[in-house]
Amino acid sequence: MHVKIKVKVNGMEHVHEVEPRLLLSHFLRDTLRLTGTHIGCDTSGCGACTVHVNGKAVKSCTLLAVQADGCEVLTIEGLSTNGTLHPLQEGFHQEHGLQCGYCTPGMIMTAADLLKNSPKPTEEEIRHALEGNICRCTGYHNIVKSIQYAAERM
Amino acid sequence: MIPSSFSYQKVNSVAEAIKALSSGEAKILAGGHSLIPTMKLRLNSPSKLVDIGALAELRGIKESGAEIIIGAATTHQEIATNKIIQSKLPLFAQGGNSIGDVQVRNKGTIGGSLAHADPAADWAAIVLASDATIEVQGGKGTRKIKATGFFNGMFSTALQDDEIITAVHVPLAVGSKGSYAKFPQPASRFAIVGCAVMKMADGKVNIAFTGISNCAFRDQAAEKAISGKKIDASTIESASKAAVEGVNILSDHYASEKYRKHLAKVYLKRALLAVS
Ligand SMILES: Cc1cc2nc3c(=O)[nH]c(=O)nc-3n(C[C@H](O)[C@H](O)[C@H](O)COP(=O)(O)OP(=O)(O)OC[C@H]3O[C@@H](n4cnc5c(N)ncnc54)[C@H](O)[C@@H]3O)c2cc1C
Ligand code: FES
Ligand code: FES
Numbered sequence: 001m002h003v004k005i006k007v008k009v010n011g012m013e014h015v016h017e018v019e020p021r022l023l024l025s026h027f028l029r030d031t032l033r034l035t036g037t038h039i040g041c042d043t044s045g046c047g048a049c050t051v052h053v054n055g056k057a058v059k060s061c062t063l064l065a066v067q068a069d070g071c072e073v074l075t076i077e078g079l080s081t082n083g084t085l086h087p088l089q090e091g092f093h094q095e096h097g098l099q100c101g102y103c104t105p106g107m108i109m110t111a112a113d114l115l116k117n118s119p120k121p122t123e124e125e126i127r128h129a130l131e132g133n134i135c136r137c138t139g140y141h142n143i144v145k146s147i148q149y150a151a152e153r154m
Numbered sequence: 155m156i157p158s159s160f161s162y163q164k165v166n167s168v169a170e171a172i173k174a175l176s177s178g179e180a181k182i183l184a185g186g187h188s189l190i191p192t193m194k195l196r197l198n199s200p201s202k203l204v205d206i207g208a209l210a211e212l213r214g215i216k217e218s219g220a221e222i223i224i225g226a227a228t229t230h231q232e233i234a235t236n237k238i239i240q241s242k243l244p245l246f247a248q249g250g251n252s253i254g255d256v257q258v259r260n261k262g263t264i265g266g267s268l269a270h271a272d273p274a275a276d277w278a279a280i281v282l283a284s285d286a287t288i289e290v291q292g293g294k295g296t297r298k299i300k301a302t303g304f305f306n307g308m309f310s311t312a313l314q315d316d317e318i319i320t321a322v323h324v325p326l327a328v329g330s331k332g333s334y335a336k337f338p339q340p341a342s343r344f345a346i347v348g349c350a351v352m353k354m355a356d357g358k359v360n361i362a363f364t365g366i367s368n369c370a371f372r373d374q375a376a377e378k379a380i381s382g383k384k385i386d387a388s389t390i391e392s393a394s395k396a397a398v399e400g401v402n403i404l405s406d407h408y409a410s411e412k413y414r415k416h417l418a419k420v421y422l423k424r425a426l427l428a429v430s
Pocket of ligand 1: 044045062181182183184185186187188189190191226227252253254255258261262263264265266267268269270272274275276277313317318319320342343344345
């Protein structure tokens with residue numbers, strides 16, 4: 001049984017017939033070919049797959065695409081405007097917030113949710129917000145600095 | 155990992171959801187943050203999901219008389235960041251904010267957590283300590299179940315197959331003070347030990363544990379040791395001595411029975427100190 005869903009992804013409306021068991025992460029990566037959203041653990045633990053659904057950071061590997069029906073989804077591809085990097089993207093660049101980059105899209109989407117609700121977060125708030133995002137390279141220190149960089153400029 | 159096939163129905167009302175449940179192998183989908191991981195691992199393969207996640211009638215927080223009513227499909231994050239909750243039920247803000255991580259809190263719901271009844275779930279201890287009541291609706295109508303009569307065992311509750319949790323009613327006890335002390339599993343942040351304490355104005359102290367045994371429970375021996383007394387070093391010590399004795403304590407690769415028991419006593423002390 002396929003279900004028709006209508007999802008606005010990065011401002012563009014998509015209508016698709018999907019199987020109910022299709023995960024949002026697979027819908028984004030395989031159906032829409034938006035491969036900026038990474039799949040790390042596929043078991044809800046690492047946060048690499050984080051996207052925004054109706055403005056809130058969620059793990060797309062733990063959501064069905066049908067749950068996003070009628071919603072607005074924002075992925076890392078939709079963050080920059082007219083070729084200008086989002087302050088968070090710029091921050092990760094300037095402060096060396098990444099090494100291999102695998103965790104980066106998820107880190108940035110989680111941080112974007114944080115900065116929306118708490119524009120001037122303390123270091124502790126930043127670290128609490130990142131509890132669901134794992135990085136095996138950086139040791140987090142520069143990730144925190146990257147987010148602070150963005151917070152100062154937003 | 156991909157779950158096995160199922161059919162999907164997004165419902166527009168609680169009544170519609172109950173009707174859909176009565177037709178057999180269907181399961182409610184709320185936030186999906188317990189259900190989807192188990193379906194991906196194929197530990198669970200329901201043939202139909204009934205999605206209540208978008209039902210406005212199940213969402214939101216309101217004050218009504220001497221209680222606060224939390225809709226079952228309200229997310230952990232909505233509860234933890236709600237102004238009424240933060241000022242009148244800080245125990246719920248503190249507990250909610252300790253669940254998983256922000257992404258999990260943005261999807262997972264209080265009703266889903268209570269219905270799932272994971273032995274390490276945080277809300278279970280919090281609703282028990284605050285004398286909350288769980289409102290459910292099913293084919294036979296509506297009923298209210300006291301939190302103390304809700305949890306039956308591991309992943310097991312007083313809910314009937316066709317019943318849905320619709321709301322959690324939390325009494326606003328004037329002059330009460332609550333606290334939640336939790337030792338989280340470092341990866342999932344589920345409670346290895348969670349202790350919720352609510353001190354009432356008349357000196358009664360409610361003490362509930364999660365993570366310790368098959369399901370969350372009120373610790374009557376510990377409550378008796380401290381209720382009606384001044385909370386100080388010596389009464390905290392006696393409550394902690396009495397706590398989790400005679401309880402069948404879980405043991406896993408992360409925490410042995412002995413270690414968990416020790417943690418339970420330590421975290422009870424911390425929770426009591428916070429309300430003293
Ligand atoms: C990475 C991760 C970390 C987590 N960490 C924690 C933690 O630290 N502490 C904690 O307590 N929890 C934790 N959880 C669990 C999380 O809180 C879940 O959201 C919650 O247990 C289930 O809520 P849900 O809305 O997602 O329910 P679902 O997964 O949609 O449903 C769970 C079960 O409840 C049933 N159900 C759902 N809603 C209702 C209802 N209204 N009436 C009747 N039945 C219903 C469903 O049929 C299903 O059987 C974690 C989960 C993940 C993925
Ligand atoms: S891939 Fe979704 S949390 Fe790791
Ligand atoms: S930069 Fe490699 S996982 Fe974070």
